[in-house]
Amino acid sequence: MITDRRAVRAPFxxxxxxxxxxxxxxxxxxxxxxxxxxxxxxxxxxxxxxxxSVAARTDLIREGEAPEGIFILLDGMxxxxxxxxxxxxxxxxxxxxxxxxxxxxxLRPRMDHTVSTISTCRVAHLDFASIQQLAVEAGxxxxxxxxxxxxxxxxxxxxxxxxxARSAIQRIAHLFCELLTRFRAVGLAxxxxxxxxxxxxxxxxxxGLSTVHVNRTLQDLRRQGLIxxxxxxxxxxxxxxxxxxxxxDPSYLARWGPPSPPD
Amino acid sequence: MITDRRAVRAPFxxxxxxxxxxxxxxxxxxxxxxxxxxxxxxxxxxxxxxxxSVAARTDLIREGEAPEGIFILLDGMxxxxxxxxxxxxxxxxxxxxxxxxxxxxxLRPRMDHTVSTISTCRVAHLDFASIQQLAVEAGxxxxxxxxxxxxxxxxxxxxxxxxxARSAIQRIAHLFCELLTRFRAVGLAxxxxxxxxxxxxxxxxxxGLSTVHVNRTLQDLRRQGLIxxxxxxxxxxxxxxxxxxxxxDPSYLARWGPPSPPD
DNA sequence: CGAACTTTTGATATCACTCAAGGGACGTGG
DNA sequence: CCACGTCCCTTGAGTGATATCAAAAGTTCG
Numbered sequence: 001m002i003t004d005r006r007a008v009r010a011p012f013x014x015x016x017x018x019x020x021x022x023x024x025x026x027x028x029x030x031x032x033x034x035x036x037x038x039x040x041x042x043x044x045x046x047x048x049x050x051x052x053s054v055a056a057r058t059d060l061i062r063e064g065e066a067p068e069g070i071f072i073l074l075d076g077m078x079x080x081x082x083x084x085x086x087x088x089x090x091x092x093x094x095x096x097x098x099x100x101x102x103x104x105x106x107l108r109p110r111m112d113h114t115v116s117t118i119s120t121c122r123v124a125h126l127d128f129a130s131i132q133q134l135a136v137e138a139g140x141x142x143x144x145x146x147x148x149x150x151x152x153x154x155x156x157x158x159x160x161x162x163x164x165a166r167s168a169i170q171r172i173a174h175l176f177c178e179l180l181t182r183f184r185a186v187g188l189a190x191x192x193x194x195x196x197x198x199x200x201x202x203x204x205x206x207x208g209l210s211t212v213h214v215n216r217t218l219q220d221l222r223r224q225g226l227i228x229x230x231x232x233x234x235x236x237x238x239x240x241x242x243x244x245x246x247x248x249d250p251s252y253l254a255r256w257g258p259p260s261p262p263d
Numbered sequence: 264m265i266t267d268r269r270a271v272r273a274p275f276x277x278x279x280x281x282x283x284x285x286x287x288x289x290x291x292x293x294x295x296x297x298x299x300x301x302x303x304x305x306x307x308x309x310x311x312x313x314x315x316s317v318a319a320r321t322d323l324i325r326e327g328e329a330p331e332g333i334f335i336l337l338d339g340m341x342x343x344x345x346x347x348x349x350x351x352x353x354x355x356x357x358x359x360x361x362x363x364x365x366x367x368x369x370l371r372p373r374m375d376h377t378v379s380t381i382s383t384c385r386v387a388h389l390d391f392a393s394i395q396q397l398a399v400e401a402g403x404x405x406x407x408x409x410x411x412x413x414x415x416x417x418x419x420x421x422x423x424x425x426x427x428a429r430s431a432i433q434r435i436a437h438l439f440c441e442l443l444t445r446f447r448a449v450g451l452a453x454x455x456x457x458x459x460x461x462x463x464x465x466x467x468x469x470x471g472l473s474t475v476h477v478n479r480t481l482q483d484l485r486r487q488g489l490i491x492x493x494x495x496x497x498x499x500x501x502x503x504x505x506x507x508x509x510x511x512d513p514s515y516l517a518r519w520g521p522p523s524p525p526d
Numbered sequence: 527c528g529a530a531c532t533t534t535t536g537a538t539a540t541c542a543c544t545c546a547a548g549g550g551a552c553g554t555g556g
Numbered sequence: 557c558c559a560c561g562t563c564c565c566t567t568g569a570g571t572g573a574t575a576t577c578a579a580a581a582g583t584t585c586g
Contacts, residue, residue: 064514082424085510090424107410112417112515147370154375156419161345161353164426164471168574199532208427210575215534247348251327252375431542462564476542478566 022074022122023048025186029098032185032255033147040141043134048074051124056197060115060123067111069127072100076121077197081205082113091206093156094118094179094198098186103131103142103149119197119232154252163208166247168217171207173246176227180236181250192236196229285337285385286311288449292361295448295518296410303404306397311337314387319460323364323378323386330374332390335363339384340460344468345376354469356419357381357442357461361449366394366405366412382460382495417515426471429510431480434470436509439490443499444513455499459492 023044030036036044051074054060060071063082071078078095092113095101101115102108117123126134135142155178162171183194200218204211221227226242228235236242286307293299293307314337317323323334326345334341341358355376358364364378365371380386389397398405418441425434446457463481467474484490489505491498499505 080420082420084424084428088428090427092420092423104409104413107406108413108417109518110514113420143370146367150367150371153416153419154371156416156423157343157345157355157376160355160419160423160426161347163423164353165347165351201532211533212535212576213574215532216574219534251373255372464564473543474565475544475567479542482566 025074025097025188026072026100027098028186030141030144030148033151034140034144036144037138037140040138040144043138043141047072047124047126047130051122054117054121054123056117056119056121058117060117061111062114063111065111066109067102067105069125070100070102070105070131071115072124072126073097074122074124076123077118078116078121078123079118079202080113080115089205090208091202092159093152094206096179096182096186097188099152100145100148103145118202151253158252159206168207168209168213169220170246171209172203172214172217172221173226173242174248175203175206175246176234176236177239177243177246177248177250178253179234180239181253185253192239194234195232196234197232288360288451289335289337289363290361291449293404293407293411296414297403297407299407300401300403303401303407306401306404310335310387310389310393314385317380317384317386319380319382319384321380323380324374325377326374328374329372330365330368332388333363333365333368333394334378335387335389336360337385337387339380339382339386341378341380341384341386342465342469343376343378352468353471354465355422356415357469359442359445359449360451362415363408363411366408381465414516421515422469431470431472431476432483433509434472435466435477435480435484436489436505437511438466438469438509439497439499440502440506440509440511440513441516442497443502444516448516455502457497458495459497460495 023041026044026048027036027041030040030044051072054076056076060078061067073095075097078099079091080093080095080101081089081091083089095115102111105111131142158174158178162174166174179196180189180192180194183189188194198206200214201211203209203218204214207214209217218227218229221242222229224241226236226238226245228237242248286304289307289311290299290304293303299307314335317339319339323341324330336358338360341362342354343356343358343364344352344354346352358378365374368374394405421437421441425437429437442459443452443455443457446452451457461469463477464474466472466481467477470477472480481490481492484505485492487504489499489501489508491500505511
């Protein structure tokens, strides 16, 4: 829960590693929401080409700072978090490849939260001028990105439900199911497994639990044969049961929700 | 926690009560974010003029349904909520006069949550065509509304922190401080007091606590001389202490955050 | 090969939940 | 105007889930 491990501020995003432009995850993610025209794809490839590598545990932007554009995550894992003064931090979102932050943040003068890398990441940065240019060149792309942002909001609401209304084991089960769905959507899951480079402390800060209890809860999940979670890699052993346990229903992540519930 | 009290679906928003167009709260709220041109004000007055009255405990739109426009709340109080199957609901937001829902929801085919009135409300409905028309007539207005929406996101993150990382008494203290700030911003607070037509069950569903514990926590707050909460009305007796207790910092609600924290 | 972090374990404490029931308040129908 | 139902608030007693404290064992990495 203690988070004195004060992350280093990203000095600046200069491409210390040229980074081949791999817009794959980004394109896959956006295609969930709308078909992408060739022009849009080109723009995305171009943006991805400007990405640079950022070390693990680095702040991309901090609470209170003025945003200067948006970040697009192409590889690795990052998170948004808020700090309780003197207390634990709360992780409010995970960013996985293809995710980006704060399309409309140009409209806000200060960040209300911090965005940090968790593992080593490849990150592209788009300043506001480029976004506006993009809106002109490939108008529907910005609309598609906005659509994706709405899913982020839905995730946030689901997390609030998770933390506010579910038990420890359910919270973790639900989170693991959500991440599987999201990693799959960008082609980064192998079957029911995926790389998950987060620590148990991160998990605690996400679910509102103590690290000790997270640890015991993970053991419980293992003992039930539902998961394996070792060396930054999660293997779901029994997805149906994990989903049932976590009450996971992926419709909040999807482009199309299921038909209205019978009433 | 049980929420079988299945709210009635709004039959349709026909103006059974002509409702004078009082756009006051809406204008005040939007002016927090940007100056409004005369044209924009006229548009808002016109919209407010179409508002109708909706009974308490009525669903405006339900989880799974397709949105058909946005709702603008002119009077009364409403909330967004999600239902855990077989379990308690989680309230994910309160709407107060001047708030509206889901500007960009045209971009999503299904609601991931339900919006319901809490008290009797006056609600205006804007369909997508009208929004587009508005974007043409008063383009900056839509931008201003988007800005307001970003505050809603910030509130959601703050709530997640609240529920995930604070004690029962802090959660409630924080919520009461937030609502005071918001009611003040639209001119609906009298000093440190405001009308708060929510039940202790609502409060429990908001904070992730049981009703019993909410009740005891409220008594604790009363005993400490911090609040009075009776007959749907909240009076804060000692705002500084309540803020300190809840670790309330209003910057997430503001147009301008405070200067960057020392680094 | 030691420093720093992460995971794990044990023991104890406590905050918040559950169950159960009584007492208002309010509205509705007889 | 009383009787009754239905919420909503309140109280008590007992329980349980999760936190805290402390320390050992395992990892990672320079």
